Amino acid sequence: MIIMHYPYDVNRKVRIIMKKVKIGYIGLGRRGTYVLKKNFSCMEEVEVTAICDRSTARMEEARKFIIENNHHDPIMTTDYKDIINNPEIDAVIIMIGWSGRPEMAMEAMRASKYVAIEVGCADNLDICFDLVRTYEETGSPVMMLENCCYGRREMAVLNMVKQGLFGDIIHCTGGYHHYLNEVELFKDIDAEEIPHYRLAQYRDYNRENYPTHELGPIAKVLNINRGNRFTTLTSFGSKSLGIKTYARDHLGADSKYAQQDYAQSDIVTTMLTCANGETVMITLDTTLPRAFYSRNFSVRGTKGMSSEERRVLYLEGMEEGISDNEEEMFAKYDHPLHAEYVKKGVKEGHGGMDWLVCKAFIEAVKNGTNTPIDAYDTATWLAVGALSEMSIKNGSTPVEFPDFTGGKWQNREPIVECKFCLDAIIEDNSVAVY
Amino acid sequence: MIIMHYPYDVNRKVRIIMKKVKIGYIGLGRRGTYVLKKNFSCMEEVEVTAICDRSTARMEEARKFIIENNHHDPIMTTDYKDIINNPEIDAVIIMIGWSGRPEMAMEAMRASKYVAIEVGCADNLDICFDLVRTYEETGSPVMMLENCCYGRREMAVLNMVKQGLFGDIIHCTGGYHHYLNEVELFKDIDAEEIPHYRLAQYRDYNRENYPTHELGPIAKVLNINRGNRFTTLTSFGSKSLGIKTYARDHLGADSKYAQQDYAQSDIVTTMLTCANGETVMITLDTTLPRAFYSRNFSVRGTKGMSSEERRVLYLEGMEEGISDNEEEMFAKYDHPLHAEYVKKGVKEGHGGMDWLVCKAFIEAVKNGTNTPIDAYDTATWLAVGALSEMSIKNGSTPVEFPDFTGGKWQNREPIVECKFCLDAIIEDNSVAVY
Numbered sequence: 001m002i003i004m005h006y007p008y009d010v011n012r013k014v015r016i017i018m019k020k021v022k023i024g025y026i027g028l029g030r031r032g033t034y035v036l037k038k039n040f041s042c043m044e045e046v047e048v049t050a051i052c053d054r055s056t057a058r059m060e061e062a063r064k065f066i067i068e069n070n071h072h073d074p075i076m077t078t079d080y081k082d083i084i085n086n087p088e089i090d091a092v093i094i095m096i097g098w099s100g101r102p103e104m105a106m107e108a109m110r111a112s113k114y115v116a117i118e119v120g121c122a123d124n125l126d127i128c129f130d131l132v133r134t135y136e137e138t139g140s141p142v143m144m145l146e147n148c149c150y151g152r153r154e155m156a157v158l159n160m161v162k163q164g165l166f167g168d169i170i171h172c173t174g175g176y177h178h179y180l181n182e183v184e185l186f187k188d189i190d191a192e193e194i195p196h197y198r199l200a201q202y203r204d205y206n207r208e209n210y211p212t213h214e215l216g217p218i219a220k221v222l223n224i225n226r227g228n229r230f231t232t233l234t235s236f237g238s239k240s241l242g243i244k245t246y247a248r249d250h251l252g253a254d255s256k257y258a259q260q261d262y263a264q265s266d267i268v269t270t271m272l273t274c275a276n277g278e279t280v281m282i283t284l285d286t287t288l289p290r291a292f293y294s295r296n297f298s299v300r301g302t303k304g305m306s307s308e309e310r311r312v313l314y315l316e317g318m319e320e321g322i323s324d325n326e327e328e329m330f331a332k333y334d335h336p337l338h339a340e341y342v343k344k345g346v347k348e349g350h351g352g353m354d355w356l357v358c359k360a361f362i363e364a365v366k367n368g369t370n371t372p373i374d375a376y377d378t379a380t381w382l383a384v385g386a387l388s389e390m391s392i393k394n395g396s397t398p399v400e401f402p403d404f405t406g407g408k409w410q411n412r413e414p415i416v417e418c419k420f421c422l423d424a425i426i427e428d429n430s431v432a433v434y
Numbered sequence: 435m436i437i438m439h440y441p442y443d444v445n446r447k448v449r450i451i452m453k454k455v456k457i458g459y460i461g462l463g464r465r466g467t468y469v470l471k472k473n474f475s476c477m478e479e480v481e482v483t484a485i486c487d488r489s490t491a492r493m494e495e496a497r498k499f500i501i502e503n504n505h506h507d508p509i510m511t512t513d514y515k516d517i518i519n520n521p522e523i524d525a526v527i528i529m530i531g532w533s534g535r536p537e538m539a540m541e542a543m544r545a546s547k548y549v550a551i552e553v554g555c556a557d558n559l560d561i562c563f564d565l566v567r568t569y570e571e572t573g574s575p576v577m578m579l580e581n582c583c584y585g586r587r588e589m590a591v592l593n594m595v596k597q598g599l600f601g602d603i604i605h606c607t608g609g610y611h612h613y614l615n616e617v618e619l620f621k622d623i624d625a626e627e628i629p630h631y632r633l634a635q636y637r638d639y640n641r642e643n644y645p646t647h648e649l650g651p652i653a654k655v656l657n658i659n660r661g662n663r664f665t666t667l668t669s670f671g672s673k674s675l676g677i678k679t680y681a682r683d684h685l686g687a688d689s690k691y692a693q694q695d696y697a698q699s700d701i702v703t704t705m706l707t708c709a710n711g712e713t714v715m716i717t718l719d720t721t722l723p724r725a726f727y728s729r730n731f732s733v734r735g736t737k738g739m740s741s742e743e744r745r746v747l748y749l750e751g752m753e754e755g756i757s758d759n760e761e762e763m764f765a766k767y768d769h770p771l772h773a774e775y776v777k778k779g780v781k782e783g784h785g786g787m788d789w790l791v792c793k794a795f796i797e798a799v800k801n802g803t804n805t806p807i808d809a810y811d812t813a814t815w816l817a818v819g820a821l822s823e824m825s826i827k828n829g830s831t832p833v834e835f836p837d838f839t840g841g842k843w844q845n846r847e848p849i850v851e852c853k854f855c856l857d858a859i860i861e862d863n864s865v866a867v868y
Binding site: 167168170171179232234236237238239241242245265266267269271273276277278279281283285288289290291292293300301302303304305307309310312314315316318320321322323395396397398 | 601602604605613666668670671672673675676679699700701703705707710711712713715717719722723724725726727734735736737738739741743744746748749750752754755756757829830831832
């Protein structure tokens with residue numbers, strides 16, 4: 001196998017390609033268990049060396065699955081330090097709840113592990129700066145597992161943008177439009193289980209609390225941290241009635257959930273401006289009944305556009321008044337990586353994007369390269385939560401978006417993705433999407 | 435015929451219902467001529483008494499049409515003062531270009547005319563305050579002819595909102611998503627005609643320059659100036675490349691249109707906050723190629739939502755994952771006014787909404803009532819242009835939205851629209867949509 005040397009900016013020791021990438025997996029909640037079973041456990045080049053959760057029952061269930069599917073009997077521990085300090089382990093996957101992920105990631109980075117963390121937002125900016133500093137000091141890559149960067153639509157649009165088909169990019173939109181009251185926040189509440197940890201977040205904070213599904217792909221389109229950067233962020237919060245209304249109607253007006261107030265606005269609209277003059281609008285929209293899930297992904301350029309809502313990819317000169325032509329356009333403009341993986345048989349998990357993002361991380365570990373979503377990207381995306389909270393508290397005034405690269409964004413060149421990725425596929429099956 | 439006494443807040447002299455409403459019509463550009471021919475000229479209760487334009491040829495053409503269709507030979511004049519000072523005329527319709535409309539409206543109001551003005555934005559706030567003061571001093575109603583308040587979708591949504599089907603309203607979106615480079619800004623440029631007056635606006639100003647198509651219907655949904663009001667406005671401008679790119683590609687790099695810069699951002703995103711806690715997001719999107727026209731009208735409540743982009747009207751409890759159910763929902767929830775007018779045969783002009791808005795104005799004149807879009811609404815909607823320019827100039831910081839009602843918004847009650855309008859239809863065929 002040929003080792004591809006990806007361009008990256010941290011001098012790392014050359015790593016020998018391991019026969020198997022040995023991972024330690026922390027957090028076996030719903031999402032953690034799902035991703036472990038559907039993705040990492042099924043990868044030939046991965047050995048699930050150790051797992052960690054506070055619930056022994058969950059670990060036993062996962063262990064059984066790993067033995068059957070990963071052909072390996074994993075170490076089980078309730079103490080994540082056992083994973084981080086295990087010298088056998090190459091990479092640590094952190095799938096715990098929202099709190100404490102970056103802190104845990106830094107511990108693992110200081111122990112020279114590759115680290116992947118589930119998507120989320122940071123409580124404050126310090127933790128984002130700490131993450132970058134830890135990366136620069138240790139050289140240990142850290143990657144947010146932002147699966148939506150690997151969605152078919154997002155990749156096709158990125159492919160078209162990189163080919164210049166959209167002209168100059170001017171404006172992007174995105175959102176997390178997912179009604180969570182029933183499926184997350186109050187799931188199993190009838191069974192008197194502990195409500196989802198997110199509910200406490202909605203009670204206590206008002207912010208754009210889940211920006212990365214949309215902002216990750218947009219950041220790639222706009223070359224954020226690679227020739228461009230976010231310069232300001234402004235958030236606007238609506239009133240908050242969705243959760244309370246749901247609780248009143250489903251749990252009764254006397255329920256403590258109907259009695260208490262929720263800090264979180266039902267709709268948070270966030271505007272970002274960029275060093276190169278583009279604007280970005282994203283929306284958190286999770287507590288009001290809605291007809292459909294959407295990431296409201298749209299990209300506008302001087303020569304073309306995409307709109308998830310209308311399922312359309314449009315280039316100047318095409319007939320006007322069209323919509324619903326995505327399938328036809330995907331046939332022409334699928335990202336070569338996606339096309340290749342579809343050909344090989346898309347794996348499970350949100351149309352293959354879970355599998356692709358996990359694969360991209362494992363490839364980086366295997367090849368000793370930086371991760372395609374790197375420490376700067378991870379810090380930037382995490383920071384949105386804290387920044388939006390600041391902006392809302394300050395009467396929706398713009399807050400400066402920190403430059404986590406310390407000026408390096410100006411010289412970090414965007415990679416000519418498609419050719420690069422295509423080569424990568426041919427030569428070593430890599431799944432880097434920059 | 436029964437005279438309906440609509441609730442309004444200015445003491446006007448009781449007017450005798452005229453056999454015909456005599457109108458003076460100023461401005462026979464493309465839109466002016468269209469609205470005259472398709473709407474006012476065809477109304478039985480209207481006499482087009484006089485017309486005014488700087489072009490005699492246009493007037494001659496209009497006159498011919500009026501004689502044939504309105505059965506009356508109108509006075510022609512190039513001086514709008516002849517219209518305003520004509521004691522025979524009951525109402526003045528102002529359809530001139532963007533500049534000078536409010537000033538002309540005030541002259542007509544001081545001459546005791548009812549006044550209708552075409553949609554647009556004001557250059558500054560003073561003119562908006564002047565308009566309100568003139569209304570309060572003269573008692574002469576003034577109405578922005580915002581046809582989109584009478585769109586089928588907008589009316590059906592308003593109907594559902596007024597029935598409480600959407601619960602508490604939390605957030606609305608809207609936009610003017612209409613690619614104008616070819617159809618407006620550079621129309622007939624090959625023929626070396628004078629470019630559309632809007633092009634100069636795009637060269638010289640950066641603002642939300644066309645907000646009312648979306649903001650009018652949203653203001654009705656949110657009871658703006660009737661129990662609610664806009665409190666702040668913040669606008670964000672993208673870079674400006676769309677017009678220049680178009681000019682370069684279509685007129686050549688040496689064309690003066692390709693050489694000059696344009697102040698107007700390609701995309702202006704504007705956020706409004708409301709006294710009752712709702713948020714509103716509107717977008718001006720007119721200079722980049724796009725696949726489809728849209729007003730991006732959406733309304734979100736605690737019990738239901740609408741989305742123009744997905745053509746869906748959704749109520750809590752309906753199946754999730756649906757879209758494209760508008761036709762089916764219209765059958766159940768059409769605004770009674772719209773249903774009635776469809777039954778009577780929708781007149782031409784944007785699916786009937788041009789006709790309905792003109793009719794609403796004429797009804798008010800005929801009945802001596804205030805107009806359903808009144809001076810406060812007109813001033814509020816006009817002000818968005820000036821406010822957005824201020825916000826962009828101030829680094830996209832929020833600007834206070836003036837209270838043009840001077841506190842009266844708190845006690846101006848929203849009307850129970852549907853029953854009221856239905857009565858109105860039955861009793862006097864009125865088309866007031868509050």
